[in-house]
Amino acid sequence: MNKFKLDDIEKKEPFEAPEKYFDEFSLRMQKRIEVKAAGSPVWQLLLSPKWSLSALAIVLMLGVGLFVWNNNKATDEDLNPLDAVATADLIYYLEIESVSADELVQLMDHAEAEDSIWNDGELNLLPEEEMTDEELLQLYDQLSTQDEIL
Amino acid sequence: MQEKDILEKIRDPSSKQFGFSLLVRHYQKPMYAVIRRMVIDHDDADDVLQEVFLKVWKGIDNFREDAKLFTWVYRIASNECLQFLAKKKRRFFLPIHDISSELFAKAEQSPGLSGSEIELKLQKAILKLPDKQRLVFNMRYYDELKFEEIASITGTSVGGLKASYHLAAKKIEEYVTAD
Numbered sequence: 295m296n297k298f299k300l301d302d303i304e305k306k307e308p309f310e311a312p313e314k315y316f317d318e319f320s321l322r323m324q325k326r327i328e329v330k331a332a333g334s335p336v337w338q339l340l341l342s343p344k345w346s347l348s349a350l351a352i353v354l355m356l357g358v359g360l361f362v363w364n365n366n367k368a369t370d371e372d373l374n375p376l377d378a379v380a381t382a383d384l385i386y387y388l389e390i391e392s393v394s395a396d397e398l399v400q401l402m403d404h405a406e407a408e409d410s411i412w413n414d415g416e417l418n419l420l421p422e423e424e425m426t427d428e429e430l431l432q433l434y435d436q437l438s439t440q441d442e443i444l
Numbered sequence: 445m446q447e448k449d450i451l452e453k454i455r456d457p458s459s460k461q462f463g464f465s466l467l468v469r470h471y472q473k474p475m476y477a478v479i480r481r482m483v484i485d486h487d488d489a490d491d492v493l494q495e496v497f498l499k500v501w502k503g504i505d506n507f508r509e510d511a512k513l514f515t516w517v518y519r520i521a522s523n524e525c526l527q528f529l530a531k532k533k534r535r536f537f538l539p540i541h542d543i544s545s546e547l548f549a550k551a552e553q554s555p556g557l558s559g560s561e562i563e564l565k566l567q568k569a570i571l572k573l574p575d576k577q578r579l580v581f582n583m584r585y586y587d588e589l590k591f592e593e594i595a596s597i598t599g600t601s602v603g604g605l606k607a608s609y610h611l612a613a614k615k616i617e618e619y620v621t622a623d
Binding site: 296297298299300303305307308309311312315316319320322323324326327328330331 | 469473477562563585
């Protein structure tokens with residue numbers, strides 16, 4: 295095998311520019327320099343690809359941020375969907391579904407049930423030892439009336 | 445036109461743009477050749493060449509004539525080529541092997557490249573070199589610059605450049621022989 299030597303081949307420029315490229319290039323450069331020398335106004339700078347892409351990126355990020363924030367807000371509301379339903383509607387629903395008070399208590403979390411008994415604004419129950427006999431009788435009447443409704 | 449005359453025109457505010465236009469006309473062909481050999485694709489070479497002259501325009505007032513104008517412009521062109529290739533690799537996460545294959549594919553499609561088999565093999569072998577070594581090889585082989593000139597362009601020692609060139613030439617000869 296003959297060993298190739300760089301001196302064996304005629305040296306010549308491997309690539310050529312397209313025809314008239316250099317005439318056009320010097321004119322293009324001249325125009326670019328004239329613009330540079332004249333100085334570019336601020337609005338031209340803002341319309342340059344670098345600045346407009348940055349502005350677009352900021353707008354997109356704000357848009358995505360708002361979308362995510364709104365979605366999170368909606369998710370929080372979704373966590374307690376019963377908050378949006380009136381108590382009367384709930385009672386009506388339970389009435390037509392024939393759910394008894396016992397079934398309802400069984401379905402409720404124990405702590406939640408206790409919490410709802412002691413903090414329910416409508417009934418405002420008091421511990422038994424602080425009640426008079428009369429108040430206690432009234433409370434039993436009230437509870438038995440509610441059981442009948444359910 | 446001499447470098448001195450071009451610089452005189454540029455230094456005079458009334459003829460600065462005319463002087464710069466002369467500079468572009470004077471150096472556009474040799475700088476295009478330098479850049480094209482490195483980036484291969486004509487459109488890429490056109491972009492890089494424009495960047496080179498824009499940098500020359502921006503920096504010409506600070507050019508102190510410690511070096512020749514040609515050397516200074518050549519240094520800007522070399523840096524722009526290396527930066528362009530580095531960006532290209534970063535953008536496409538390309539290792540050196542793939543970038544040389546991509547460049548060779550472009551070289552093969554290039555209408556300007558001589559179709560002779562040995563020319564194609566030579567270009568393929570040159571493209572196998574690392575970018576900086578390829579740049580040095582081209583400066584010496586195609587532009588026939590002295591090692592001292594290459595040293596002032598690249599900022600490396602003459603001894604290091606000689607070693608780099610001879611190593612590159614040996615690699616190319618071996619590659620073409622084996623191909």
